[in-house]
Amino acid sequence: MTQKSPYPYWFFLPAAVIFLGLFIVPTVASFYFSLTYWDPFEARFAGWDNYVQFFSEPFLIRGTLNTLFFAFVTSVLKTILGLLLAVLLTSGIFGQSFLRSVVFFPVLVSTIGVGILFQELMHPTEGAINVALAAIGIDGPGWLTNPSLALFSVALVDVWRGVGLATLIYIAGLSTIPNDYYEAARIDGATRWQLFWRVTVPLVWPATTTVIILSLIGGLRLFDLVWAMTRGGPGFSSDVLASVIYKQYQAGFWGLSTAGNVILFLLIALIVAPLAWWLNSKELDA
Template identity: 65%
Template sequence: MATTTVHRSARTRENASAAGRVRAHSPYTNWFYLPAAVIYGVLFLVPTVIAFYFSLTRWSIFDSKFIGFDNYKTFFQEPALVSSLWHTLIYAVLTSGLKVVLGLGLAMLLTSQIIGRGYLRSVVFFPVLVSTIGVGLTFTVLMNPERGLINQSLDLIGITGPGWLTDPSLALISVGLVDVWKGIGLATLIYIAGIVSIPQEYFEAARMDGAGAWDNFRHIVLPLARPATVTVIILSLIGGLRSFDLIWAMTKGGPGFTSDVIASVIYKQYQAGFYGLSTAGNVVLFLVVTAIVLPLSRFLNRKEVEL
């Protein structure tokens, strides 16, 4: 009787294992990927392929003529277009770097035991909710070299304010600082989520060993909040490389071409009717973002796994 029971149990396990293998190899679950794949293909893959094709043509709304890589040759032969690529890189590095540093600092402050912590978190995040165009127009008024509130405030303490948006050497940096002001709330929120997820046992053990605030920050917060840092870097870098609306609202790429980025130059080319050239610029921007973000993301995530 015991032998029969053992054989029945063995058969039951074999049947369960066979059923599991059938379920594992069943194509039924793959059908759930189909809606997402269709949406991804229609909204991303198809437009991307079409954009690549039209970047090789001279086209208008009604017709097109295949011209090969002439649009790309023109793009890289135009000094304004090449300088806009350089401005884009400067803008992206400046804004993403400041968001990482300031976001981490604000997150450390807003996770400490301070009065009105919840209210301050709301205040820091508020600029993220405001329209980018609205922010741009507001700071254009505030940064007016003659009647702007910023320079008027500096005059009260005996400092002559610069032409924030009219000085060619300051225009791009000024817009970048406004971009940081608007986006710092999201970086802070990501860092807050990363810091509060750190188990308190680490801090308690460090306190028992006599570690101070700097030791906690260096040996606990920085390593364990690394996923938040990677997220902030990648998102901020992508946003900086693709930035357009704030720059257009504040300077329109001026004075001259000193604050032009790739996106603003592409828009100007569309306005002028050079649709093929502007499409080629879009492809160049896509390739630049991909060439920078993908290797950086793999490098940062690999370092995270090694840690």
């Protein structure tokens, strides 16, 4: 019996070293430091005190709930709007290529730049959005100054910026569907709605899985857009977990903020891994 050569496995070594150095080691180090009170000069073991404090602080719990709300809303809207836009932009409408570029363009813009732009557009008195609403007799709300609207306003901006990527993924998925399926369904008398619901949606499920997972991960770990638009305010109304963690770093509670990073990592893993398994199983069933 011929012995298999280990030579091919050496090609995995560079990737393994990079993965170990940039992921495994920092992850283990973060977990260790989350169990300490630390600064650049020393680390004193604290046990689970940082985690107990994290879950006992109301504003930290509020940030976690805001994160879950933000991730859910943005993922749902990106998935629905991305699919609808992809169907529209593959239907042969006039200016289809130009419209694809317009929809995808916000993805290329810096998130901080988008945040600063919409911070000005959503100003309660001088912002272009409320000025336009006032011109037609509508009193615009305080998009970023009203505690009940601030987080939802940031979510809408995130959807505007990210729906182009979802649309691009769906366009790629739609291009793989053979036209024979649509022809067969039309011969059987299927309506446009039935074509969409019975043919397009099931066959584009792999793209749907990708969009949901990417949108959910992006929503759970979001920081830059929230920080650019609201700094987590007014009060703690639009704080997400990442912005709360950053504020703890700024305040010098480095052990507590590191515990928050570990909790954020576990939150993403515990939500995304089972969801990805379930979505992939639905794809196999289809």
